[in-house]
Amino acid sequence: MKKRKAAMVILGMGILLLLFLLFRTAGIAATGSQRLLSLFSQGEEETEEAEKPKIAITFDDGPHPYYTEDLLDGLKERGVVASFFVTGKHAALHPDVIRRMSEEGHLIGNHTYSHIQLQPGNREKFREELVKTNAVIQEITGKEVIYVRPPYGTWDKELESELNMIPVLWNVDPMDWCSDNVSCIVKKVVGKAKENAIILMHDYSESSITAALKVIDELLEEGYLFVTVEEILFE
Numbered sequence: 684m685k686k687r688k689a690a691m692v693i694l695g696m697g698i699l700l701l702l703f704l705l706f707r708t709a710g711i712a713a714t715g716s717q718r719l720l721s722l723f724s725q726g727e728e729e730t731e732e733a734e735k736p737k738i739a740i741t742f743d744d745g746p747h748p749y750y751t752e753d754l755l756d757g758l759k760e761r762g763v764v765a766s767f768f769v770t771g772k773h774a775a776l777h778p779d780v781i782r783r784m785s786e787e788g789h790l791i792g793n794h795t796y797s798h799i800q801l802q803p804g805n806r807e808k809f810r811e812e813l814v815k816t817n818a819v820i821q822e823i824t825g826k827e828v829i830y831v832r833p834p835y836g837t838w839d840k841e842l843e844s845e846l847n848m849i850p851v852l853w854n855v856d857p858m859d860w861c862s863d864n865v866s867c868i869v870k871k872v873v874g875k876a877k878e879n880a881i882i883l884m885h886d887y888s889e890s891s892i893t894a895a896l897k898v899i900d901e902l903l904e905e906g907y908l909f910v911t912v913e914e915i916l917f918e
């Protein structure tokens with residue numbers, strides 16, 4: 684009688700062990716296939732991204748202590764990268780904002796130190812301002828500055844080899860700095876947006892920031908992929 688009881692107990696334990704192993708294997712198989720599935724859909728997403736038309740949004744004259752931070756929050760929420768052409772003067776005043784831009788994957792370019800326009804007779808001063816601004820930005824981010832947006836678009840081609848810098852102009856300009864009519868700014872940009880366009884805006888007023896985020900939402904809706912100017916120029 685005792686022997687029979689012991690055999691029953693062993694049998695019961697055996698069944699329990701078998702069940703345990705069975706569930707475990709099923710569990711592993713399920714996670715494995717989930718992992719495979721997610722790898723597959725990740726690959727699919729990457730292909731989809733590569734097929735989207737690219738566009739770049741750029742912001743000049745900052746950083747501004749409040750508006751640029753708000754803009755960076757909005758860009759982060761949307762997973763969008765932008766290019767910022769900052770003046771050395773503003774960068775030196777708000778290094779934390781510059782550091783944040785760099786850490787969040789945005790491109791930082793040079794917009795001279797004091798927003799000086801290149802004119803006959805001030806080439807040396809203009810050149811000095813570019814060098815000084817590069818030093819300010821590099822000191823904060825640790826990264827070399829390659830791109831320059833000359834204020835008002837006035838440029839001297841020889842500076843490119845002299846300073847080893849690349850000028851970045853634009854092809855969509857809503858003149859956001861002279862209007863606070865948000866919907867008017869948005870309409871101007873969205874109407875002219877096309878593949879590989881470079882949009883010029885400013886992160887120096889509330890209406891510009893509000894308009895920029897609306898522009899981004901509309902263009903994301905249209906299927907655009909936001910990239911830095913570097914990707915537009917070299918890919």
Ligand SMILES: [Zn+2]
Nearest residue numbers: 743744834835
């Ligand atoms: Zn400017």
